[in-house]
Amino acid sequence: MHYDDPAxxxxxxxxxxxxxxxxxxxxxxxxxxxxxxxxxxxRMKKRKLRLKDMISYLENKLIPDLDA
Structure with missing residues (x-):
């Protein structure tokens, strides 16, 4: 998957x-x-935590970097 494409x-x-x-x-x-x-x-709980981490990572990819 390309993590540069917002769609x-x-x-x-x-x-x-x-x-x-x-x-x-x-x-x-x-x-x-x-x-x-x-x-x-x-195992399900661990999978759920990995999914949560991946969701957080991808949500952060959608936030544009702002040069302060």
């Missing part, structure tokens, strides 16, 4: 936010289940 960044942000939201729903379901696989839950 491409915006499309990627939509995809990442959707995946982040979907994982959030899955995590909530697993946490409600007493017999849930704790390792799977931990």
């Amino acid at each position: 491409a960044i915006a499309r990627e942000l939509i995809a990442l936010r959707t995946e982040h939201r979907d994982i959030d729903v899955l995590i909530a379901r697993l946490q409600a289940d007493a017999h849930a696989d704790q390792f799977a839950l931990a």
Whole structure:
């Protein structure tokens, strides 16, 4: 992906936010289940954090640099 193209960044942000939201729903379901696989839950939480970091990175790419 080209991180210089604002339109491409915006499309990627939509995809990442959707995946982040979907994982959030899955995590909530697993946490409600007493017999849930704790390792799977931990992996999902790590994936969710990586997605959050990538979302933050791409959002910052959309903010123009201002020379102070």
